[in-house]
Amino acid sequence: DAGVIQSPRHEVTEMGQEVTLRCKPISGHNSLFWYRQTMMRGLELLIYFNNNVPIDDSGMPEDRFSAKMPNASFSTLKIQPSEPRDSAVYFCASSYSTGEPQETQYFGPGTRLLVL
Amino acid sequence: QKEVEQNSGPLSVPEGAIASLNCTYSDRGSQSFFWYRQYSGKSPELIMFIYSNGDKEDGRFTAQLNKASQYVSLLIRDSQPSDSATYLCAVRGYSGGNKLVFGAGTILRVKS
Numbered sequence: 001d002a003g004v005i006q007s008p009r010h011e012v013t014e015m016g017q018e019v020t021l022r023c024k025p026i027s028g029h030n031s032l033f034w035y036r037q038t039m040m041r042g043l044e045l046l047i048y049f050n051n052n053v054p055i056d057d058s059g060m061p062e063d064r065f066s067a068k069m070p071n072a073s074f075s076t077l078k079i080q081p082s083e084p085r086d087s088a089v090y091f092c093a094s095s096y097s098t099g100e101p102q103e104t105q106y107f108g109p110g111t112r113l114l115v116l
Numbered sequence: 117q118k119e120v121e122q123n124s125g126p127l128s129v130p131e132g133a134i135a136s137l138n139c140t141y142s143d144r145g146s147q148s149f150f151w152y153r154q155y156s157g158k159s160p161e162l163i164m165f166i167y168s169n170g171d172k173e174d175g176r177f178t179a180q181l182n183k184a185s186q187y188v189s190l191l192i193r194d195s196q197p198s199d200s201a202t203y204l205c206a207v208r209g210y211s212g213g214n215k216l217v218f219g220a221g222t223i224l225r226v227k228s
Contacts, residue, residue, distance in 0.1 A: 101148035
């Protein structure tokens with residue numbers, strides 16, 4: 001079975017440019033999570049969706065960041081305008097939300113973003 | 117106080133030894149606890165989860181949970197060089213919906 005798919009795997013852009021990261025969750029999963037990982041701050045949750053609806057976006061750094069989930073099989077994370085401090089690895093994860101304690105998140109390979 | 121705390125390490129153990137990784141959490145109502153392994157340049161992968169007090173064993177791995185002490189640990193028996201990675205502890209809180217809070221991770225190095 002295909003896991004979580006992310007694209008692009010690497011992105012190099014210049015400050016001020018728009019960056020769009022894409023994620024396809026595991027088929028049948030109804031929760032999707034966007035994380036950012038840096039050496040300084042570790043793995044941080046940015047936003048998560050249940051059944052395509054944003055539930056908690058308290059981790060989104062600022063208005064430059066936005067996320068959408070137009071359908072159950074696709075989500076985007078957009079940064080506009082990008083800044084050098086946005087350089088990080090961005091992970092998408094998905095899970096099948098049952099409300100049970102053993103609900104598990106599965107991570108995609110990540111997008112390594114470098115903003116010059 | 118951070119919500120989930122781990123010693124950053126590195127924790128160095130010789131091949132064949134038991135590696136013990138520890139994690140404490142602040143939310144007393146936390147419901148479930150996960151251990152992920154992350155190799156350098158790769159994404160986190162689930163090793164195991166635990167949600168009841170006591171021990172849970174899976175192959176060479178044992179997770180231990182003590183909710184009264186707000187403490188969860190991961191033991192790796194017969195450590196192998198391939199176990200060298202960063203181990204992330206993640207906690208699902210009582211009021212956090214289905215989101216996880218991750219610790220900063222412990223770097224484990226197994227020396228042959």
